[in-house]
Amino acid sequence: MTAPTPFLRDHLDGALALFEAEGWQTYTADPERTLRALTAPGCTTLVAVDGDDVAGLVQVHSDGEIQAHLSLLLVGERWRGSGLGRSLLAEAAARAGGIRLDLLTRAGGYYESLGARSIPGYRLDLPISASES
Numbered sequence: 244m245t246a247p248t249p250f251l252r253d254h255l256d257g258a259l260a261l262f263e264a265e266g267w268q269t270y271t272a273d274p275e276r277t278l279r280a281l282t283a284p285g286c287t288t289l290v291a292v293d294g295d296d297v298a299g300l301v302q303v304h305s306d307g308e309i310q311a312h313l314s315l316l317l318v319g320e321r322w323r324g325s326g327l328g329r330s331l332l333a334e335a336a337a338r339a340g341g342i343r344l345d346l347l348t349r350a351g352g353y354y355e356s357l358g359a360r361s362i363p364g365y366r367l368d369l370p371i372s373a374s375e376s
């Protein structure tokens with residue numbers, strides 16, 4: 244298993260396999276769009292690689308000083324429970340910078356185990372209509 248390393252185009256198929264296994268259709272629907280998302284400027288996207296497989300990946304957006312957001316954290320089922328998620332998250336947050344990291348998740352217990360506290364959050368689907376209907 245490699246240490247967390249920046250995501251490259253060569254990792255796309257392995258990343259798509261993880262998204263597929265998790266049923267994350269937003270990321271599997273259009274692989275080229277996913278590639279653009281995972282290589283977008285201003286993002287820190289890291290992978291851990293095991294042989295030919297991507298074992299896990301993480302993406303953090305940050306202003307580099309204050310505010311960071313976790314966009315995705317995913318570890319393949321067979322690599323779970325050995326600290327990979329924590330190590331990907333810690334490395335991406337350190338590289339991205341900032342003093343706090345916000346996230347939306349259905350796995351709240353995981354982040355609470357890392358010290359996160361729950362505060363209310365929302366998600367808006369885009370685009371936002373400019374006028375009231």
Ligand SMILES: CC(C)(COP(=O)(O)OP(=O)(O)OC[C@H]1O[C@@H](n2cnc3c(N)ncnc32)[C@H](O)[C@@H]1OP(=O)(O)O)[C@@H](O)C(=O)NCCC(=O)NCCS
Binds near residue numbers: 322
């Ligand atoms: C959540 C996830 C990233 C954790 O990856 P991981 O490499 O297994 O995490 P770590 O090895 O750092 O930590 C494992 C610990 O977290 C715990 N854990 C994992 N998911 C949890 C959850 N939803 N609630 C509470 N604890 C959880 C495990 O039980 C384990 O505890 P232990 O160390 O006491 O045995 C991984 O399970 C995953 O990708 N899940 C599916 C995708 C997902 O939910 N991503 C987060 C959405 S933002």
